[in-house]
């Protein structure tokens with residue numbers, strides 16, 4: 001499925017501000033893998049996502065999907081395979097457009113866009129059904145502008161928009177971090193449902209340790225641009241938050257630092 | 265004054281002639297969120313192309329369409345400067361505006377071409393009716409376009425370019441498309457204005473961008489901005505109201521014709537500043553109300569304890 005080989009990325013190379021964002025990262029995902037990603041601030045998690053989606057180009061290394069290299073493709077040509085939800089609820093939707101218009105744009109993911117009508121009655125029916133799945137009543141507000149929705153509602157809509165066309169890979173970058181605990185829990189539950197219903201290959205960055213252990217079939221831990229721990233399904237089952245933190249300290253030699261880290 | 269009110273035909277007609285330009289400015293300024301100054305040049309380009317073709321015996325409808333095409337080309341150039349050349353948006357427009365001055369001069373061959381006695385769009389039918397049909401058709405076509413998949417991605421490019429890229433849209437292409445559509449409309453307006461006034465003049469586009477902005481802003485103030493249908497209607501209406509304001513200003517004795525640009529600039533300034541002031545005043549009064557509420561709420565609790 002997704003393969004990253006020896007991927008490195010530096011910011012401001014050769015200056016005093018040089019930052020190692022990724023250093024020789026190898027990551028292979030199998031179809032249907034649901035991988036949770038944890039790590040301290042600045043570990044390179046977002047950079048990893050940005051390199052997979054093509055927002056940034058790696059300085060070295062290879063990225064391929066299904067055996068064909070995608071390293072040379074710009075972001076808009078990769079989006080056929082890749083669905084994303086960002087941390088900022090404002091980032092994933094167009095606020096001055098309606099819910100149905102947003103969904104219509106997501107519906108055309110990766111295909112060419114011409115003079116066909118964006119929202120037809122048959123699509124509207126499909127959108128209603130899909131929105132019902134979220135269970136927060138958005139199906140009755142198809143013509144509301146997305147800017148009127150709350151952060152949680154927008155994030156639920158972003159999640160639906162990123163997934164309902166069944167992308168090959170789903171990238172979630174702390175997509176519940178900006179929400180209050182109740183909303184975050186709702187989005188987490190929806191994420192789990194959608195990912196397992198559609199069997200999406202998923203990479204999810206989270207700062208919630210408990211969630212990282214509970215969700216998915218694999219867990220990776222990053223520090224200073226490297227993947228320092230890769231936990232498979234078997235071991236993940238019996239893992240506790242304390243063990244995970246201990247493991248991090250053992251390998252990295254320092255405490256997991258992130259003001260927003262939640263233990264459970 | 266009464267005499268003036270009974271004769272609104274003139275301002276309405278002018279408003280319709282310039283409404284196409286205002287719709288063009290609306291596309292860049294509001295939809296793409298791109299302040300495009302190409303307008304001052306491409307308006308003249310439209311007038312120049314139409315005038316030269318008409319004086320050479322080309323059918324006025326064909327000439328007007330050619331002007332639209334010329335404007336689109338100018339928009340494409342601005343778009344390329346901005347997206348491929350990575351030049352700041354404002355600067356891209358200014359560069360094109362300056363470049364177009366020379367190009368317009370080349371097209372015209374002299375600073376002014378007269379169209380008197382030539383067959384124009386308005387030779388056989390009253391201009392106000394021809395323009396009403398053109399503007400309504402243009403507005404409805406634009407509305408329809410903004411509901412297509414391509415139109416949606418153009419709107420999203422201005423609204424949240426990061427999001428629409430993540431769904432596979434090349435925002436460079438949509439920006440170029442929007443700029444070309446916008447400048448096409450502006451040039452179209454230049455072409456009909458030239459035919460209406462019976463001349464095309466090298467300096468006719470000067471200050472157009474501000475007039476376009478004023479129309480967009482006045483329209484929004486009057487009709488608000490809801491759906492696309494309503495907003496494009498507001499822009500057309502804004503263009504007409506602007507011409508009424510101008511006509512009123514002409515009636516006032518102590519105003520000079522050349523004061524018009526200053527008045528327009530003041531309209532735009534008021535329209536840009538008032539919403540900001542209103543917003544911050546609303547926020548302040550809200551904050552005052554909330555803190556008063558919290559204060560009395562706390563006192564209430566304190567008293568009970």
Ligand SMILES: Nc1ncnc2c1ncn2[C@@H]1O[C@H](COP(=O)(O)OP(=O)(O)O)[C@@H](O)[C@H]1O
Nearest residue numbers: 011019020021040041042043044045046047048
């Ligand atoms: N656009 C950028 N310019 C300069 N440095 C950056 C940029 N993006 C990220 N970095 C740096 O790269 C490192 C990794 O950042 P990031 O991938 O955002 O980490 P994480 O998401 O794990 O918190 C950090 O040191 C960060 O400061």
Ligand SMILES: [Mg+2]
Nearest residue numbers: 045046047173
């Ligand atoms: Mg991050």
